[in-house]
Amino acid sequence: MKWRSLDESGTQPDLRSLREQFAERKQLIARYALPETQAIHARAISEIRESGIVRSALAVGSAAPPFELQDQNGVNVSSPEALRKTSLVICFFRGRWCPFCVGQMEAMNLVLPQIQEAGATLFGISPQTVQQSFFMVDQHRLRFPLLSDRNNETARTFGLVYRVPDYQQSVYRRSFVNLPHVNGDDSWELPIPATYIVGRDGIVRYASVNPDYSERPEPVDIVENLLRL
Secondary structure, three states: OOOOOHHHHOOOOOOOOHHHHHHHHHHHHHHHOOHHHHHHHHHHHHHHHHOOHHHHOOOOOOEOOOOEEEOOOOOEEEHHHHHOOOEEEEEEOOOOOOHHHHHHHHHHHHOHHHHHHOOEEEEEEEOOOHHHHHHHHHHHOOOOOEEEOHHHHHHHHOOOEEEOOHHHHHHHHHOOOOHHHHHOOOOOEEEOOEEEEEOOOOEEEEEEEOOOOOOOOOHHHHHHHHHHO
């Protein structure tokens, strides 16, 4: 399947809601992916949900763990330093190989001016290498930093990390999703997609954590929550 991106569309960016965009992608998956493949992904999502990891993930009212990570250009980015100037919007995502992650990053890119006007800085965080983040920023014309979370160390402090089960690894390998290459380690660990708003005091003001990678919060809702701070 070919997923449309800002770079590939050739016209205007997709202004539909994420819900509408993702519904279209789910229809394509239902049409073209083998039923047994779809069942494997559904099983993995169900097992993650049943594991209770969402309940143990960082919640509203908690102090956000500090981090220092490299952006797509290899420049160190410090969350305590950023919080001295602005609030933070942090999107943990799986990687550039995931069409739903691409869709979310492109949609967040469109509301970046509103995020900045609301006094916040937007970061995308994934376990992919700096080089992979560079490719993603370049291909999708993103205007905010993508931070490389080596070995998922930061995602782990937020309580988001899980290991891709062996039966799902086989599916990824067959579809050329080479996580050891993309992430630079052989752990087969990923973060649950999650979006946080962190106030300048370092306290989490908003949290959306969902084991289902095909569901993400609407960017307009993120902006609205920022304006309430």
